[in-house]
Amino acid sequence: MIDQVATAQKWGPIILRAYITLVVLSTASVVIRIVAKLKTKAKLGLDDVFIIAGLVLWYAEAGVDLYGMPYKARLARRQY
Numbered sequence: 039m040i041d042q043v044a045t046a047q048k049w050g051p052i053i054l055r056a057y058i059t060l061v062v063l064s065t066a067s068v069v070i071r072i073v074a075k076l077k078t079k080a081k082l083g084l085d086d087v088f089i090i091a092g093l094v095l096w097y098a099e100a101g102v103d104l105y106g107m108p109y110k111a112r113l114a115r116r117q118y
Contacts, residue, residue, distance in 0.1 A: 068093050
């Protein structure tokens with residue numbers, strides 16, 4: 039059980055940095071795509087709607103994962 043606590047404390051900040059980096063990169067790529075479409079006067083299609091929906095779902099998934107990280111660490115401590 040001590041290993042679970044040590045693992046949560048060791049990997050928690052690394053996972054947090056990875057999530058923040060990936061959220062920033064995914065947001066930037068979608069924004070660049072939409073701006074490029076608008077500047078070239080191309081119509082926004084169904085693929086653009088799905089990529090925006092996917093980005094929103096990614097935000098939700100990342101939020102749930104990040105919200106649950108401290109809970110997992112507390113749970114590992116209680117079991118010890």
